[in-house]
Amino acid sequence: MRDFYGVMLDSPLMLGTAQYPSPSVMQQAFAASGASVATVSLRRESGQGQAFGQMVRDLGIHILPNTAGCHNAREAITTAQMAREVFETNWIKLEVIGHADTLQPDPFGLLDAAETLSADGFDVFPYTTEDQVLAQRLIDAGCRVLMPWGAPIGSGMGLNNRYGLRTLRAAFPDIPMVIDAGLGLPSHAADALEMGFDAVLLNSAVTQAGDPVAMARAFGLAVQAGTLATQADPMGVRDMGAPSTPLIGKAWL
Amino acid sequence: MHDITIIGAGVAGLFAAYDLSLRGLTLRILDRNGPPAAHGCSWWAGGMLAPYCEGVTADPLITRLGAESADAWAQVTQVTRRGTLVIALDRDRAELLRFARRAGPHDPLDASALTALEPDLATHRQGLFFPSEAHLNPRRALADLVAALQARDIHIEQATAEPDDITGPVIDARGMASPLPDLRGVRGEMAVLHAPDITLSRPVRLLHPRHPLYIVPRGNGIFMLGATQIESGARHPITARAMLELLSAAYALDTRFAESRVLETGADLRPAFPDNIPRVTVRGRVLRLNGLFRHGYLMAPALARQAADYLTHQTRGELIHED
Numbered sequence: 001m002r003d004f005y006g007v008m009l010d011s012p013l014m015l016g017t018a019q020y021p022s023p024s025v026m027q028q029a030f031a032a033s034g035a036s037v038a039t040v041s042l043r044r045e046s047g048q049g050q051a052f053g054q055m056v057r058d059l060g061i062h063i064l065p066n067t068a069g070c071h072n073a074r075e076a077i078t079t080a081q082m083a084r085e086v087f088e089t090n091w092i093k094l095e096v097i098g099h100a101d102t103l104q105p106d107p108f109g110l111l112d113a114a115e116t117l118s119a120d121g122f123d124v125f126p127y128t129t130e131d132q133v134l135a136q137r138l139i140d141a142g143c144r145v146l147m148p149w150g151a152p153i154g155s156g157m158g159l160n161n162r163y164g165l166r167t168l169r170a171a172f173p174d175i176p177m178v179i180d181a182g183l184g185l186p187s188h189a190a191d192a193l194e195m196g197f198d199a200v201l202l203n204s205a206v207t208q209a210g211d212p213v214a215m216a217r218a219f220g221l222a223v224q225a226g227t228l229a230t231q232a233d234p235m236g237v238r239d240m241g242a243p244s245t246p247l248i249g250k251a252w253l
Numbered sequence: 254m255h256d257i258t259i260i261g262a263g264v265a266g267l268f269a270a271y272d273l274s275l276r277g278l279t280l281r282i283l284d285r286n287g288p289p290a291a292h293g294c295s296w297w298a299g300g301m302l303a304p305y306c307e308g309v310t311a312d313p314l315i316t317r318l319g320a321e322s323a324d325a326w327a328q329v330t331q332v333t334r335r336g337t338l339v340i341a342l343d344r345d346r347a348e349l350l351r352f353a354r355r356a357g358p359h360d361p362l363d364a365s366a367l368t369a370l371e372p373d374l375a376t377h378r379q380g381l382f383f384p385s386e387a388h389l390n391p392r393r394a395l396a397d398l399v400a401a402l403q404a405r406d407i408h409i410e411q412a413t414a415e416p417d418d419i420t421g422p423v424i425d426a427r428g429m430a431s432p433l434p435d436l437r438g439v440r441g442e443m444a445v446l447h448a449p450d451i452t453l454s455r456p457v458r459l460l461h462p463r464h465p466l467y468i469v470p471r472g473n474g475i476f477m478l479g480a481t482q483i484e485s486g487a488r489h490p491i492t493a494r495a496m497l498e499l500l501s502a503a504y505a506l507d508t509r510f511a512e513s514r515v516l517e518t519g520a521d522l523r524p525a526f527p528d529n530i531p532r533v534t535v536r537g538r539v540l541r542l543n544g545l546f547r548h549g550y551l552m553a554p555a556l557a558r559q560a561a562d563y564l565t566h567q568t569r570g571e572l573i574h575e576d
Binding site: 021022023024025027050051052055154208210 | 462484
C-alpha cells in the first residue's frame, strides 16, 4: 500500500465536509463511512468563533484543507498558507479552478502553485486531470501524491475517461493517487480502487443523497469491496467464454 | 412582581412573550438594545413560512412543527398565503427533479401553469408549486408583535441583564449572546432591491447547484434576496462575492433585476445547534430559547408554545432539552 507523505491511511475514503444538512448529519456520515481523511475548505469557513473548524477537528481523523474556489495560483498559495496556520498541517489539497462551469483545473496555475508550495514545505495533493504530461510536471514540482478527477466536481458521472485514468495509473506506479471529484455512486468508488487507485475523495455524492448517512455507509462498504477485490488479484478479462464446469463427462439428461 | 422575565426581544423572545401573555401570565421584557431593529438577526430574515421546501434538507421535525406557523402568525400580523414557487434554469433541471422527489405536497407546473401563477416568470418553462406555504414581512411582524404586547401593557425595557441577576423564571432568548456551548453562528447575507417593473406575488426559489437563491416579495416593487449560508462566525458586511452570487441569480431569474436599485444589504449570524434544530434548554428556573438557524419565523411559534407548555404544565415537547 502506498503512503501519503509518510502517512498510511486506515481507509481509502476521503470525505468532504461541505453542504451537509447539519453538522450533526456530517458527524454521523463520517462515523458511518469510516473515512480516514476529512477535507475542509478554508475560504469561507474563516472568521471568529471557528465553531465549524472545531467540529471538523473533533471528527478525530486526518484533516486535508483545500483551496476550493481559488481561480489563480496567488489566491491558492495565500489560502494554503492560511490553512497551514489554522489547521496546523502541511497537507494541502491544491485546487486552482480554470473554468467556472466545468470547474476543471487550470494546469498552468496549478503547476505554479504546486512548485511554490512544495518549496515552502507543503505536502501538496494537487487536483488535476488525467493528463500524463501535467502529472509528470507536478511530480517534478515536488508533488508525491496526485488527485486526478473522475469527472467534473459535483457532476456524479463517475470515471469519465477510463483509458486516460488507466494510462495515468500505469505510468506512475510509485505515486499514490486519489480519484477526486465526479463520483456519484459507491460503484464508482469501488471501480476506482479496482483500477489501482489508492483512495477516493468525494463530497456531493454523500451530501446530495436523500439520506447522506446511509450513502456514506454505502461508500465505506464500497471502498472495502474495492480494496479487497484488488488484493484478491481479479481474474481479468477474456475474449472467449470459459465454462466453469467441465463439459467432458457431463451427464446427458 | 412579574411571573416571568424575558431577556432578548428578537423573534424568539417576543413570540414567547406573546404566547405567555395570552395565557394570562405577567411579563417583563429586557433587551440590551431595546426594541427590535438592525442589531438582531430577526431583522434580516426572509419571512418564508415554507415547511415543505425547507423539509428537503431540514429535519422532519422542522416540517411538522413549522406547519403550524402560518396560523400562529396570522393572529398577530399579515400572513400572505399564496404558496411558494420553485424553479430552476433549464440546464439545472436535475436539481428540480431531485427537489420534487424529496419535497412535501406540491404541484408540478408546466410553462402555461407557471405563467398563470406568476406572469412575470413566463420565460421559465417548468416549476413546482407548494400551495399551502406562506410568507410574511419580518419587520412588520416584529412591529406587530411589539404592538400586540403594548396593548397588554407589556413594554420592552432597554437594559442589560443576566439570568442570575433575576429572581423567578427567566426566558433567555438572546441568540448568539447566550452562553450555550453547542451554539454556533451560521453567517447569512441578503439584499433588498427595488424593481418596480417586476411583479411577483409569492416567494420564488431558484434552485442552483452552487448558488441557490430565494426572492421574497415585500410589495410595492420591493424584493428581498437571500440568502447565503456560510459556516462562519464573522459579522462583517456582505462580501462582494455574496453580492455577485445573489445578484447573478436574481438576474438569471428575471433580467430586469439588472435595472433594480439596491436599497439595502445585510449580514448577520443565525444561531444554530449542531443538528440545526431549535431548542428550549432548561436549567432550573432558566429556559433558553435558541438555535432557530434559518427557521426563525417558521419555528418561533412552535418553540414559544413548547416553552410555554413547559412553564405552565411541565409538558416536555420535542424541543425541550433539560440540562
